[in-house]
Amino acid sequence: MNSIHQLSLFDHLHDFDRSDQLQRLEAILSLFDEASFLETLRRRRGHGRNDYSTHYLWRVFLSFFFLEHDVMVSLLREINRNTELRWLLGGAMTSRAPSESAMSRFLKNLQDFLPELRELFIRQREELARWLPDFGKHTAIDSKILASRALTSTDRQRDGRRDVDATWGVKRYYGIGEDGREWESVKKTFGYKLHLLVDS
Numbered sequence: 001m002n003s004i005h006q007l008s009l010f011d012h013l014h015d016f017d018r019s020d021q022l023q024r025l026e027a028i029l030s031l032f033d034e035a036s037f038l039e040t041l042r043r044r045r046g047h048g049r050n051d052y053s054t055h056y057l058w059r060v061f062l063s064f065f066f067l068e069h070d071v072m073v074s075l076l077r078e079i080n081r082n083t084e085l086r087w088l089l090g091g092a093m094t095s096r097a098p099s100e101s102a103m104s105r106f107l108k109n110l111q112d113f114l115p116e117l118r119e120l121f122i123r124q125r126e127e128l129a130r131w132l133p134d135f136g137k138h139t140a141i142d143s144k145i146l147a148s149r150a151l152t153s154t155d156r157q158r159d160g161r162r163d164v165d166a167t168w169g170v171k172r173y174y175g176i177g178e179d180g181r182e183w184e185s186v187k188k189t190f191g192y193k194l195h196l197l198v199d200s
Helices: 020-030 035-045 054-066 072-081 083-089 100-131
Strands: 139-147 167-176 182-199
Touching: 020 054, 020 083, 035 054, 035 100, 054 072, 054 083, 054 100, 072 083, 072 100
Parallel strands: none
Antiparallel strands: 139 182, 167 182
């Protein structure tokens, strides 16, 4: 027998003790000038499935990085649990998080708009420079290992289901212990090395 979930107007009240994290997320999302880019995505969608708005999917995509989730499915679970986060990203009280398949299709479509994404990034950078006159005057550089979900390399063709670009890399860490002796730790990871040049 099918069951029907009974919604209550009061189910979400405990979520509205807004956390500092959600306040920061709201502030960051408000800074993006993505209207023209989202219109391009909407035209690409055409008369296809429209279970979730492009605006909603885009904000879920951005929040994935800010909320520091390792995999998309964990973010989708959080959105389902947290009514205020769902509202902030563009969902309604009675809606759910986008399905895994919907996010997978959206992320795949984004790969066709890399030039537009780069243009959006440049516009955001220029806007930041307008507010921070010394932006870029002093910089710092660092690197970070990004582990792949794959276990090893593959010769199979790229089809969106496997990582064909990751390689094995080694990073060495050095330090001095409490006993005054120098130590070295070697970490071998299958994935990528990200180099960051940031304003300091």
